[in-house]
Amino acid sequence: MKKFFYLTILLLLTIFPGGCGDSAKETDVKDIPTEVATGKVVEPNDDGKSDGTKPAETKPDTKIDETKPEVKPTATVQAGKDYVVADDNLSNLQLTDPTIPVYDKYTIWERQEKGLPIALPALTPYEAESVVYLTFDDGPDDKVTPQVLDILKAEGVKATFYVCGNMVDTYPAVLKRIFDEGHAIGNHSYNHNYNQLYASPWSFMEQIIQTDNSIKNIIGVRPFIIRAPGGANGMFTANFYSMVEDCGYVEHDWNVLTEDATPSRPNASQQINNVLGYLGEQPPRTVILLMHCNGDKTETVKALPEIIRFLRDWGYKFGVVTPMTPQPW
Numbered sequence: 244m245k246k247f248f249y250l251t252i253l254l255l256l257t258i259f260p261g262g263c264g265d266s267a268k269e270t271d272v273k274d275i276p277t278e279v280a281t282g283k284v285v286e287p288n289d290d291g292k293s294d295g296t297k298p299a300e301t302k303p304d305t306k307i308d309e310t311k312p313e314v315k316p317t318a319t320v321q322a323g324k325d326y327v328v329a330d331d332n333l334s335n336l337q338l339t340d341p342t343i344p345v346y347d348k349y350t351i352w353e354r355q356e357k358g359l360p361i362a363l364p365a366l367t368p369y370e371a372e373s374v375v376y377l378t379f380d381d382g383p384d385d386k387v388t389p390q391v392l393d394i395l396k397a398e399g400v401k402a403t404f405y406v407c408g409n410m411v412d413t414y415p416a417v418l419k420r421i422f423d424e425g426h427a428i429g430n431h432s433y434n435h436n437y438n439q440l441y442a443s444p445w446s447f448m449e450q451i452i453q454t455d456n457s458i459k460n461i462i463g464v465r466p467f468i469i470r471a472p473g474g475a476n477g478m479f480t481a482n483f484y485s486m487v488e489d490c491g492y493v494e495h496d497w498n499v500l501t502e503d504a505t506p507s508r509p510n511a512s513q514q515i516n517n518v519l520g521y522l523g524e525q526p527p528r529t530v531i532l533l534m535h536c537n538g539d540k541t542e543t544v545k546a547l548p549e550i551i552r553f554l555r556d557w558g559y560k561f562g563v564v565t566p567m568t569p570q571p572w
């Protein structure tokens with residue numbers, strides 16, 4: 244497996260050295276994790292508040308006690324924890340409940356070093372019930388994200404937060420709160436910079452791995468779920484999909500959105516109408532709803548309680564994105 248993974252990466256680098264041309268420099272695979280792990284790239288998001296200063300000091304607060312005996316493969320939630328940690332062989336990811344987040348206690352490099360599987364096994368998508376997955380991108384911040392969390396807590400629903408590494412480094416306490424309150428955390432790149440991310444599949448993956456490190460430093464585990472800034476549907480070529488799959492991640496775009504990040508800046512009632520418009524007369528069984536929880540998204544906060552209310556009235560269960568979440572198209 245280890246050799247296969249190296250070979251895959253090397254093959255991709257050989258065949259697709261830069262994605263967009265010959266400007267890409269040769270990359271030594273062995274050097275990448277070290278460089279990535281330094282977390283040196285700090286660039287503000289398009290609409291983020293990061294000022295590029297050194298991230299706040301964070302004390303890792305690891306929920307995973309590595310001195311504990313190995314947990315047997317099981318599809319049930321570990322006692323006292325409202326999330327599932329993948330077992331070494333990734334054999335416990337076929338869940339029966341769409342409301343439980345899934346994480347890995349290893350980074351992909353740790354899996355590689357231990358000779359453990361990296362690519363996810365085939366999973367049957369969860370389609371037993373109508374489920375809405377509320378997703379919030381580009382956070383965490385210390386203003387809008389806490390307000391979103393307050394509403395989710397008051398309404399008693401779980402959601403998924405696709406976070407950027409530079410925001411995680413800046414607001415670690417908010418990331419910890421998301422985790423502790425039982426929501427799912429997904430990886431949304433380190434700096435959200437399209438030019439850097441989509442220069443090549445490996446450029447994209449470097450930021451995913453860097454963000455994994457930021458997340459794992461704070462909560463002790465890392466996500467399998469990712470969302471490509473701008474959406475994979477619009478930004479990925481086949482080589483990006485292969486890279487993501489080989490590295491053991493699953494990407495989810497969306498099929499419904501509030502349009503809260505569009506230049507038209509819809510207010511709360513317009514956002515509600517946008518959601519109703521996307522749902523249409525025959526709402527889909529699986530709804531992955533895109534919203535944002537950073538910057539000036541206060542209208543999203545105002546719209547959220549009503550959106551939750553009518554989705555609940557229509558009979559949707561509120562799930563969190565996991566590797567078994569169906570694709571939205």
Ligand SMILES: [Zn+2]
Binds near residue numbers: 381431473
């Ligand atoms: Zn984004």
